[in-house]
Amino acid sequence: MSDAVRLIEIKEEIHADNDRTAKALRAKLEEKKTFLLNLMSSPGSGKTSTILKTIETLRDRFRFAVLEADIDSTVDAEAVAAVGIPAVQLRTGGFCHLDAAMVTKGLEALDLDALDIVVVENVGNLVCPAEFDTGAVRNAMILSVPEGDDKPLKYPLMFTVSDVLLVNKIDYLPFSNFDLEAMRKRAMKLNPQMEIFEVSARTGQGFEQWASWLAREVSDFLNSAPGASRPAIGKFLSISRC
Amino acid sequence: MHELQITERILDIVLKHAAGQKVDRIVRIHLRIGALSDLEDEWIQRYFDYLSRGTVAENAKLAIVRANAVMRCPSCSSSFEVGREELASAQCPDCGERELELAAGREYLIENMEVL
Numbered sequence: 001m002s003d004a005v006r007l008i009e010i011k012e013e014i015h016a017d018n019d020r021t022a023k024a025l026r027a028k029l030e031e032k033k034t035f036l037l038n039l040m041s042s043p044g045s046g047k048t049s050t051i052l053k054t055i056e057t058l059r060d061r062f063r064f065a066v067l068e069a070d071i072d073s074t075v076d077a078e079a080v081a082a083v084g085i086p087a088v089q090l091r092t093g094g095f096c097h098l099d100a101a102m103v104t105k106g107l108e109a110l111d112l113d114a115l116d117i118v119v120v121e122n123v124g125n126l127v128c129p130a131e132f133d134t135g136a137v138r139n140a141m142i143l144s145v146p147e148g149d150d151k152p153l154k155y156p157l158m159f160t161v162s163d164v165l166l167v168n169k170i171d172y173l174p175f176s177n178f179d180l181e182a183m184r185k186r187a188m189k190l191n192p193q194m195e196i197f198e199v200s201a202r203t204g205q206g207f208e209q210w211a212s213w214l215a216r217e218v219s220d221f222l223n224s225a226p227g228a229s230r231p232a233i234g235k236f237l238s239i240s241r242c
Numbered sequence: 243m244h245e246l247q248i249t250e251r252i253l254d255i256v257l258k259h260a261a262g263q264k265v266d267r268i269v270r271i272h273l274r275i276g277a278l279s280d281l282e283d284e285w286i287q288r289y290f291d292y293l294s295r296g297t298v299a300e301n302a303k304l305a306i307v308r309a310n311a312v313m314r315c316p317s318c319s320s321s322f323e324v325g326r327e328e329l330a331s332a333q334c335p336d337c338g339e340r341e342l343e344l345a346a347g348r349e350y351l352i353e354n355m356e357v358l
Contacts, residue, residue, distance in 0.1 A: 005269060005356045010259050014251045014350035096244050127280045128244040131348070156329050157278040160344050189330050192341045 018132055022100035025107075025135030032112040035218045036103075036120065038136035040158065043124030045144040046168045048076045049201040051119050055085055057211040062116040062218060067106045069098045069123045076121060086110060097128035100135040117218055126155040137221055144169040149179045152186035159187050164195040166210060171200040245281055248350065249289040253299060255352055260298055263357070268302040270356040277311040277326040278347040302355070311347030315339045 013019075029036050041047050048068075055064050065086040068077040077089035088109045090102060103120060110118065120136060122129040141162040143151050146169060152159045159165070165187060173180065184196060195213055199206035256271055275281060283306050294300045310323035315334035324332045333340050 003358065005358060007354050008259055008263060008265075008357055009354045010255065010352045011354070012255050012259075012352050014248060014255070014352065017251070095247070099247075131244060131279070153330055155280075156326070157280070157348060160278065160347075186330050189332070189340070189342075190344065192343070 015132070018099050018101070021104060022133035022135040025100055025104050026137065029112075029135070029137060030221075033222050034112045034115050035117045035138075035221045036107075036134075036136045037117060037214070038098075038120045038122060038129075038134045038139045039142070040122045040126070040129040040139065040162070041124060041142035041144070041168075042126050042147055045124070045142045045147060046201045047121050047124065047142060048079055050142060050166060050168060050199070051080065051121060052083060053201045053204060053207055054119070054211060054214065055080075055083065057207050058117075058215060059085075061215060063114060065110050065115050065118045067103065067110075067118060067120045069102075069121060071095070071123065086115075092123055096123055096125050097132050098122050098134050099132040103134045103136075116222065126151065126158045130155070130158040130161050138163045138217060140164045140166065142166045142168045143183070145172045145176050145178045149183035149186070152183065152190055156190050159190040159194070162191065162194060164197070164210075164213065167196065167198045168201060170198040170205055171203050245285045246289050248281060249286055249293055252286075252290065252304075252352060253293050253297070256299055256302075256355055257297060259355070260357065265298050265357045267358045268299040268355050269358060270303045270305055271299075272353040272355065273304060273306045274309050274349060274351040274353055275306055276309050276347040276349040277324075277329075278344075279350065298357075309346070309349060312345045313342040314345040315342055321345060 039047055039051065051066060066080045067088050067090060068080065069090045069092055070076060071092050071094060074089045077087040080087035088106050090106045098120065107118065120134060139162045141158055143165060145167065187194060187196065197206050197210040199210055256268060260268060287304050290304055294302065310325055311329060312321055313324055313332055314321045315337065317339040318334065318337040320334060320336045322335055332342055334342060
């Protein structure tokens, strides 16, 4: 046994396991014809009220369920269950994000054959959820007006993995110095393909446009041949991930 | 924030590669982390020190190289590197295009490790 330092090649991507689990989940969702929407944002940006308003707008057309992630509470799942929508609470026990294995586990509690859309309410946080592919068909994020227009500069990864951005609490715009045009430019620079909708879950403003985008995405997914659906934007980033 | 989970993965992977290689001790682990990651190097090392106690990776140093993000120009197909701060203002050096695609920047690669 010599004392010389040896080099062992590894070349392993830390996220490889999660990426495999996410890919397997997406294949299963395609087979089951269940659209999985991963919704990410800061705490207090209005995720739960946005989900409730979206369900209210589209529940005549699609069968919904919600997967709620929270570090340690069940209040959001109770709010969803109160309107008669199946809700599963995932207590992450301190984890700051959901990964594909946790989402796969949560979905086991739902009858996917009887559902068209499952909305995953990720843990409130603009950093960690962006790092982990949940297996969702589309990624959505909320930025609310009181958070400020500089968020694309501070949390670029979140903006690059989201297919759609909801600028929520747009009814607060007249009372704030949020520069919508500057935010839009910053976001589009990171992700030119991202759809942006200005909404208010409180007044319902903009929900018609957002809901019709979502309905089109879901319909395309439900009617597509297996393997034919367009990959989520986050996946396009993974090409270079060795 | 999620440094702990990432660190657990790093430890799992290096221990797997050390197994059966007659490794007395892992001295240094070389990582390549993309510019878009918000992980703090210092915290990864602290978690690693805690998690690796009693394993061959105890006291191993994490050598982290931050890789620039790579942007691709859809107009002229050229690719170029940008730092995290230039992401929002990047412009294609060849044709001036401002609508660019992000081609890389979120990798978490364990390159190799030095062992005794």
